[in-house]
Amino acid sequence: MSSRADVVRAAVALADAEGLDAVTIGLLARRTGVSARSLYRHxxxxxxxxTAMVDAVLAAPRPAPPTGGGWRALVEHEARQEWSLYRRHPWALRALATTRPPLGVGVLAAVDRYFAALDALDHQSALAAYLTVSGYVQGMAMLTAAEADATRDTGVTNPQWWSTHLAKLAGAVDSGRYPWLTTLAQSAATQPTNLDTWFDFGLARVLDGLATYTNK
Known part of the structure; x- marks a missing residue:
């Protein structure tokens, strides 16, 4: 490969297709048809x-932040950008959901944007607020990452899996022993939802809590 950027793009494509664990120098060399020695030059x-992969995906074009709405609109914007990152690149969650993340320029800039949105708080409160919001995003993203892994590893999509297992649940639901689940199943049949809908609900509640805290 002729440049470091080429190596990083190939690694991102490999991670998108097969997960972060697949990204090794040896496998990347075999998939790209170059020697491992040549990759080590980059x-x-x-x-x-x-670290370079994370920086690359964080450098992708992003919507401009809102100009009105105060801290809440800015924090929501950053949370949605983080959610969008994990939706596009589920492997990025594995790299970032840790107390020892890759400290490239992309990560530093992303965290700094969160703190800029929370600049009305003292440093410790801003750190706690950031961890609360980003932790919520990462927790929800675990479901999308796990689904991507399961679909890739089994070849069975989430709707296919549920269509098989709902028949097994039908007997338990129809037994009358779980009235709340019966009502939920009936509601889900007429009002299907998805992770993005649940994410929106939870993010709004997290921001409601921060609003209460900042106004105390």
Missing amino acids: VSGRDELV
């Missing part, structure tokens, strides 16, 4: 490669 190892 990155010193896997850790540097993953």
Whole structure:
């Protein structure tokens, strides 16, 4: 490969297709038809490669932040950008949902934007608020990442899996022992929802809580 950018793009494509665990110097060399030695001319190892991958996906064009709405609109904007990142690249969650994330320029800039939105709070409160919001985003993103892994590993999509298992649940639901689940199943049949809908609901409640805290 002729450049570091080429190596990073190939690694991102590999992670998108097969997950972060698939990204090794050896496999990347085999998939791209170049020697591992040539890849090492661009990155010193896997850790540097993953950091560069995260920086690359964080550098993708993003919508401009809102100009009105105060801190809440800005924090919501950053949370939705983080959610969108994990939806596009589920592997990025594995790289970022840790107390020791890759500290490239992309991560530093993303965290700084959160803190800029929370600048009305003292530093410790802003840190706690950031961890609360980003932690919620990452927690919900775990479901999307797990689904991507399961679909890739089994070849069975989520709707296909549920269509098979709902028949097994029908007997339990119809037994009358679980009245709340019976009502939920009936509602879901007429008002299907998805993770994005649940994410929207939860994010609004998290921001409601922060609003109460900031106004105390």
